[in-house]
Amino acid sequence: MKLSITTLFTCLFSILIFAQDGNPTDYLSSDFHKSRRDAFREKMPENSVAVLFANPIRNRANDVDYVYHQDPNFYYLTGFKEPHAVLVIFSEEQTSPEGNSYKDILYVQEKNARMELYNGRRLGVEGAKKELGFDMVFFGTEFKNSGIDYSAFDKVMFFDFENDYRDSKRNPADLYSLVETFKQQVNYNETSFPNPIKERAYEMIKTTNTENSDNLIKDLGRAIQYYPELKEDKIISEYVNTTDNKTRIELKQQVIKIEAETPRSNLDIKTLSTIMGALRQIKTPEEMVLLTKAIRISAMGQREIMKAMHPGMSETEIQGVHEYVYKKYGSEYEGYPSIVGAGNNACVLHYIDNSKMHVENDLVLMDLGAEYHGYTADVTRTIPANGKFTKEQKLIYDLVYKAQEAGIAAAVVGNPHNATDTVGRDIITQGLLELGIIKTAEESRKYFPHGTSHYIGLDVHDAGLYGAFEPNMVITVEPGIYIPKGSDCDEKWWGIGVRIEDDILITEDGPVNLSAEAPRTSEEIEKLMKEKSALDDFVLPNLD
Structure with a gap:
């Protein structure tokens, strides 16, 4: 009897699934990850949305990649271990055109018998719903047509992009394509963001109590060694070098004033790290x-x-x-x-x-x-x-x-x-x-x-x-x-x-x-x- 290519892949895939039986049973449960999304949502500003991306696949040499490791924040909130994925979390309940309510959406890579033969099982839409406990799951190819109007939110929170991922060319829903789609949807422009290192330093100055400023000065001093541009900032440099608490308070007020006078879009690359830090x-x-x-x-x-x-x-x-x-x-x-x-x-x-x-x-x-x-x-x-x-x-x-x-x-x-x-x-x-x-x-x-x-x-x-x-x-x-x-x-x-x-x-x-x-x-x-x-x-x- 001759087997078609499709039948052959189906048989081999069944063998692969069987071979993966006997896995550990003490992983974190889907209820844990759901509880973390709920805890995350409680810390979100009103009328906000958070968009998180899976970690990129990183190349080791030629056609060999490093063992894949999920982004810890993404894993914490989903339990999902696969690449080429997007998580969208809303601060308030949303309603789909069909009248279904939801609070989050997960986009995953499509199932592919040939690729799963080489690289292991993919959950797909139904698997993600069953094993991860999501109600709204779509393939990454549908992210482009998500229908999410990001301009309607007061804050669109995400981690700024490191650009450490490749464009596979052949995959219309790889991480590169997902990120590019999101950038277009929110009108992302790298030049519209201040220096993130300087922004982080300002945030630390703004949120640190005066009695804890000695520890902050040590942290800023070390940061200046790695990021010389911080030394060129008058406020940061003076904050590090002063021993007078009154001056530190005045510098803190200057930071607050600068932030208040700086034009803002609804794109937010800072709050997400604060929320995740508080949770984790x-x-x-x-x-x-x-x-x-x-x-x-x-x-x-x-x-x-x-x-x-x-x-x-x-x-x-x-x-x-x-x-x-x-x-x-x-x-x-x-x-x-x-x-x-x-x-x-x-x-x-x-x-x-x-x-x-x-x-x-x-x-x-x-x-x-x-x-x-x-x-x-x-x-x-x-x-x-x-x-x-x-x-x-x-x-x-x-x-x-x-x-x-x-x-x-x-x-x-x-x-x-x-x-x-x-x-x-x-x-x-x-x-x-x-x-x-x-x-x-x-x-x-x-x-x-x-x-x-x-x-x-x-x-x-x-x-x-x-x-x-x-x-x-x-x-x-x-x-x-x-x-x-x-x-x-x-x-x-x-x-x-x-x-x-x-x-x-x-x-x-x-x-x-x-x-x-x-x-x-x-x-x-x-x-x-x-x-x-x-x-x-x-x-x-x-x-x-």
Whole structure:
């Protein structure tokens, strides 16, 4: 019997669906995502609409793409994992020409048996309705004729476009086409928007209370290093350099006046990030199940490498042990590129080459996080490759540990977000002075150059507003000291880089260390490193 091409694809597609059975059952439910859309809607301005786009597919090389990862905001509100999609949320109930009421619309890619054979199942319209709980779902090709009159809304909210997507030419409803359609529908003009970096800086100045301005000044100071155009702005520059609160208040009023006098369209590229930050910084019980699992998996990776570590290992082999543990526990991905730096490599904050062939007797800094069903951990441990800290290594390590303990203790409801940094930085500064590594307190930032805390969740640097701590926020506490070769101190300290990072849940009863299963004290680490590893007998043939 001869099979037609259509019949063949249908049979193969049925086999593909069968092969995908047995998937995990602990994903977030459609009810969760619906509740998040409802919570989002409660924060929307009256008579507004929000339009969110799926993440682009990103090319790795030639005809090979990177593994697709959905935009976290899009996933948070939909649970949809496919590309080439649009979500439209309305602040008030809408009525279709047929008389049906709705509050949101999802546009998805069309089903295509051939493409699904190669790249996996697509939900399509009916699948999205059934599995995601949407009432109004259309194919992306229908977005052009949505009939939405954006001019009728006081605000049309969206994230500004990064233009990091390709035009596939052959797909009339790829992300490129969807974005271009939207731009035409709302009369989008890039020149009509102020510099978004400057706008964000102004927004921070406008919304930050005077008593929290010291923390804002630090943030703006770091931003100026990355975005020199901010330094050219008189208001921002003066705000950073003044120590007078009265002047800061006056500058804040100038920002408010400028915004009031600037002609505005109904296009809004700022409010969406504020709404999403307010929602995502507070974790729900359903989220905490997944985030806690990601964190515990990451802690188990740290434990196993402590037992398996020896001087002959390479940085990439150490990375592989962590990531193997992640896979054994069902983690789909790493939450970010794994950092494994031995010796002087540990002094590069985001070192991801992981190319040193033998870690020898160095300290090894390991900053890695498992991603489980979209939620990522962020756990760092620094351990001696030979199982024993030297005198100098231990002095630096114990100083960082002391700073971290103080930082964790400061992660309490009501404290400002920079409380963890303030107490930890004071301890490290005093310690470096006592050890003779620095001569003045101002030099401390040279060896501790980064902040101490950020949110984690669907992003490793998760969305949030960075205000006072509230219950059910999850943050990192990660002080560090990095003394690269050639530093202006005694050579005995050179090449020592230490960071200790844990994931902390803020509760009414105080901070909870979710990654505590991975030993933190120098004594506990040395003790665990003496234990036998399950990998000790895993020896591969020599390929030389």
